[in-house]
Amino acid sequence: MELRTIREADLAGKKVVMRVDFNVPMKEGKVQDDTRIKAALESINYILAQKPRYLVLMSHLGDPKKDFKKAQEKAEKEGKSLDQETFFAAKNRMKNVAEYLANLIGKPVAFSAQTTGTQAQAVCDSAPESGIIMLENTRFDSRETSKEASEREAMAKELASLGEVYVNDAFGTAHRAHASTETLAHFLPAYAGFLMEKEVAYLDPIVSNPQKPMVAIVGGAKVSSKIAVLESLLKNAHTLIIGGGMAFTFLKAQGHTVGKSLVEDDFIDTAKSLLAKAKEMNVQILLPVDHLASAEFADVEPTYVDAIDLPENLMGLDAGKKSVELYAKALENAKTVVWNGPLGVFEFKHFEFGTHEIAKVVASLKAKGGITVVGGGDSVAAVNKFGLAEKMSHVSTGGGASLEYLEGKALPGIVALKK
Structure with missing residues (x-):
């Protein structure tokens, strides 16, 4: 554009x-x-x-x-x-x-x-x-x-x-x-x-014609706020990594037990539909295979769960080591990476591991010629917290705006400036 x-x-x-x-x-x-x-x-x-x-x-x-x-x-x-x-x-x-x-x-x-x-x-x-x-x-x-x-x-x-x-x-x-x-x-x-020019220059190709393979990392608390962006990213992504609280709605949709983890039961069918659509489009979806968990939502010593399924008394608050290794492998040869939403409760010191480790992996790709774009308030806050913002190709200043752009929506403030 x-x-x-x-x-x-x-x-x-x-x-x-x-x-x-x-x-x-x-x-x-x-x-x-x-x-x-x-x-x-x-x-x-x-x-x-x-x-x-x-x-x-x-x-x-x-x-x-x-x-x-x-x-x-x-x-x-x-x-x-x-x-x-x-x-x-x-x-x-x-x-x-x-x-x-x-x-x-x-x-x-x-x-x-x-x-x-x-x-x-x-x-x-x-x-x-x-x-x-x-x-x-x-x-x-x-x-x-x-x-x-x-x-x-x-x-x-x-x-x-x-x-x-x-x-x-x-x-x-x-x-x-x-x-x-x-x-x-x-x-x-x-x-x-x-x-404004720089934001469009980095975000527009992700929606229209990214350098491939493209890996999208989508995290955060709720599936409901990311449905449109997930559907949009499926069109161009080779792999879609889903983390954070929203991952548990997808895991439950697959029949896994998620304990006390955050789940949007009203969106189980939506998650099933997205998983089916990804399979049809030959897009690999990666979900957590292990967890850092706790019995309460607090910055306490985590309990490691070496399995996809969580016991009834625990809630997943971060991705485990095996999940991070799985995600890192998928990112190895990516030419374009777009990241919106953290992989855990990174604000808690005990549950920043997954987000921090993947941030380091994504930050390393720019030096290899990859294009790395971080958008969304929480993921931007995360890369700033870990001192990695400058190692990304672009860190978007627009939370809601970058999300809507990635959904493929026409943004009024940008349309008014088109040639």
């Missing part, structure tokens, strides 16, 4: 409005992980090098209304009170992110406490040549996510009035048809940033 990119745009002297994905974890007003901010720096620096009139950055940061409601309910249960503005300042206001970005790039970043309107316009007008402006969290404006096209259009027009060129580098929100991610592209000349 070819996108219009900022290389093709005339940015000199222009007012540039850019959607970024700075939806980063916050604690007490401090950025906890700047991966997404750093991912946008290549595009930001390129645009500034073209000497624009100014560069306006906009992003969402959580969902203020939903975040506060959830926190308020928790506080009430604990008999505490919660001040809304104090909560927003610590978790949802972009001012802290603007200050973090300024320190990161060594340039001032002006902040507008409004996303649109007179204040936003005034901050832009007073910006120095090639200055940077950060707008307030787009989701403080209910029109951003409105189901009414007319409301999204009204907000998009107000955002468009701040610029002459629109750049979208927020792959993580590309699956949402929001005012700042898709609608705005209809009111200004629209281009993809380098991060």
